[in-house]
Amino acid sequence: xxxxxxxxxxxxxxxxxxxxxxxxxxxxxxxxxxxxxxxxxxxxxxxxxxxxxxxxxxxxxxxxxxxxxxxxxxxxxxxxxxxxxxxxxxxxxxxxxxxxxxxxxxxxxxxxxxxxxxxxxxxxxxxxxxxxxxxxxxxxxxxxxxxxxxxxxxxxxxxxxxxxxxxxxxxxxxxxxxxxxxxxxxxxxxxxxxxxxxxxxxxxxx
Amino acid sequence: xxxxxxxxxxxxxxxxxxxxxxxxxxxxxxxxxxxxxxxxxxxxxxxxxxxxxxxxxxxxxxxxxxxxxxxxxxxxxxxxxxxxxxxxxxxxxxxxxxxxxxxxxxxxxxxxxxxxxxxxxxxxxxxxxxxxxxxxxxxxxxxxxxxxxxxxx
Numbered sequence: 001x002x003x004x005x006x007x008x009x010x011x012x013x014x015x016x017x018x019x020x021x022x023x024x025x026x027x028x029x030x031x032x033x034x035x036x037x038x039x040x041x042x043x044x045x046x047x048x049x050x051x052x053x054x055x056x057x058x059x060x061x062x063x064x065x066x067x068x069x070x071x072x073x074x075x076x077x078x079x080x081x082x083x084x085x086x087x088x089x090x091x092x093x094x095x096x097x098x099x100x101x102x103x104x105x106x107x108x109x110x111x112x113x114x115x116x117x118x119x120x121x122x123x124x125x126x127x128x129x130x131x132x133x134x135x136x137x138x139x140x141x142x143x144x145x146x147x148x149x150x151x152x153x154x155x156x157x158x159x160x161x162x163x164x165x166x167x168x169x170x171x172x173x174x175x176x177x178x179x180x181x182x183x184x185x186x187x188x189x190x191x192x193x194x195x196x197x198x199x200x201x202x203x204x205x206x
Numbered sequence: 207x208x209x210x211x212x213x214x215x216x217x218x219x220x221x222x223x224x225x226x227x228x229x230x231x232x233x234x235x236x237x238x239x240x241x242x243x244x245x246x247x248x249x250x251x252x253x254x255x256x257x258x259x260x261x262x263x264x265x266x267x268x269x270x271x272x273x274x275x276x277x278x279x280x281x282x283x284x285x286x287x288x289x290x291x292x293x294x295x296x297x298x299x300x301x302x303x304x305x306x307x308x309x310x311x312x313x314x315x316x317x318x319x320x321x322x323x324x325x326x327x328x329x330x331x332x333x334x335x336x337x338x339x340x341x342x343x344x345x346x347x348x349x350x351x352x353x354x355x356x357x358x359x
Contacts, residue, residue, distance in 0.1 A: 020353035021238035021270070025296070025337055027262055027344055028246035047251070109249060111262070112345040173260045173342065 027111045033170075035106035035119070035203040038083035046092050047175075053089075059198070062102055062182045072189030079140075079182040088177055095146050096179035104155050105177030106203055108170040115206040116169040119155060122200045125162040129193030137162040137197055139187065142180040153178040160199065167201065233284070233354035237271035244347070245337055260341040265334065270306075272329040272354060282358040284320035288313050292348040295340040305331045316355070324356075 034053040038060030042051035060083040070077065080099040088095045088105060096103045108117035126134035141159035154176035155168035170176040247262035272284075284306070288298065290313045299310035306319040306329075320329075337350070 020351050021235060021240060021268060023240050023266055023268070023335065023337070023350045023352070024244040024347055025247055025264070025294075025339060025344070025350060026244055026347045027341065028248050028264070030345075032249070109260070109341070111341050111343075113342075 029109075030111045031205050032109040033106065033117055033203050033205050035201065036085070036089065037104050037201045038081065038102055039085045040089055040103075040105075042089045046088075047090050051089070060102065064184050066184065066186060068192075070186065072186065074185075074187050076183040077186050079184060081182075090175050090177070093148070095148070095177060097147070101145075101179035101181050103177065104167075104180055104201070105175070106170060107175040108172060108203070108205055110172045110205065113172060116171045117203055117205045118169050119167040120164055120202050120204065121160065121167050122164045122202065123160040123162055124197050127195035127197035129191070129195045131191070131193065133191045133193060133195070135188075135190055135195045137199075139185040140182055141185065142182045144178045144180055146177065146179050155180070170203070229358045231276050231356040231358060233356050234273035234276075235270060235354050237273070239269045241267040241269070245335070247337060247339055247344070249341060250338075262339045262341040262344060263337065265336045268333045268335060270329075270331045270333055270354075272331075273327065274324050274329055274356070275327045277324050277356050277358055278327050279324065280358045281323045282321075282356050283318055284354060284356050285316040286311060286319050287316040287353050287355055289351065289353075290314040291351060294343045294348050296348075296350065297338045298350070299336045301334045301336075303332055305329060306333070319354075 036056070039056055039058050041054040041056040043054045044051040060081055062079045062081045064077045064079040066077050078100060081102045082099070083102055084098065085103040086094055086096045086098045086101075088103070090105070104119075106117075106119070123137045126136055127139075128134050137160040141157070143157045144153040144155055146153065153168075154170065155178040158165070158167065168176070168178070245264045245266040247264035250261040250263050286300075286309070288311045292313075295312075297310060297312050299308070301308050302319075309317040309319060311317045339348075
């Protein structure tokens with residue numbers, strides 16, 4: 001009986017008048033994304049060295065010179081890039097072979113599980129030369145790989161559609177990268193000239 | 207069944223030293239004031255590491271003024287308590303100006319911040335909290351409700 005009374009007294013003391021202080025926490029930047037097509041910039045070293053992504057306005061070129069005797073032969077012509085990005089800025093690992101491959105990589109951070117970030121590409125219908133002759137952008141395709149990679153690529157092989165298309169995705173809180181080897185299908189005879197067109201890659205977070 | 211219960215009560219009574227009145231007091235800390243209403247946490251690493259744990263971290267100072275009148279002239283141990291709450295795994299560590307002990311805590315635990323006699327009715331201290339949270343599980347705002355309790359000898 002005495003023991004029971006003591007227990008009741010102790011409980012009453014614990015829940016006596018008192019306050020508490022509250023700290024609310026939230027993420028300053030719940031979502032961040034980084035996309036690099038060709039060359040990119042990290043300040044302070046690679047990510048592994050504590051570096052941070054920075055803006056790099058460079059637009060790299062992927063091109064091919066088709067010999068006159070090969071024009072329209074149907075033999076695909078491998079393209080090369082002026083990009084100097086062979087190493088991943090994640091850890092400086094040599095990931096792409098130059099000049100035959102274009103580095104494409106980035107990351108997506110989010111505190112909410114609302115899906116993956118999507119990488120899309122927007123290409124015009126045609127490449128155009130100075131006199132207005134055209135080559136359909138669908139004549140350009142790519143394979144995808146990465147040195148040391150054995151599984152599926154996050155940005156797999158494909159061909160431009162002359163419009164907006166999905167290139168791949170980056171899962172939440174992941175870094176993804178691939179090396180694209182472009183080629184010109186060379187399936188039609190076209191007038192001589194330099195044909196150009198720009199593809200814009202966009203990484204969109206949900 | 208009845209006999210077993212009686213034996214257990216008897217054992218408890220014997221375990222309490224004669225004259226001792228160990229009590230736990232919830233300390234009045236209503237004057238505690240965080241420097242900001244919300245601690246904004248940044249990604250520890252700007253880019254993902256590829257690991258399962260993605261840490262957000264941040265800091266905030268809390269000016270603490272504890273009313274210890276209820277335990278004045280008693281000896282015991284003062285704890286900072288962080289009850290279980292929310293769904294985000296967090297870990298909080300803190301530095302002090304020396305009147306309380308530095309330490310760290312996770313939800314559901316309490317950490318010793320002072321041991322000894324209480325000779326002043328009020329104790330003022332600034333806790334520099336460093337908060338780490340799992341960025342995979344912090345979709346919005348989360349409250350962390352702390353309080354102090356005193357185990358008197």
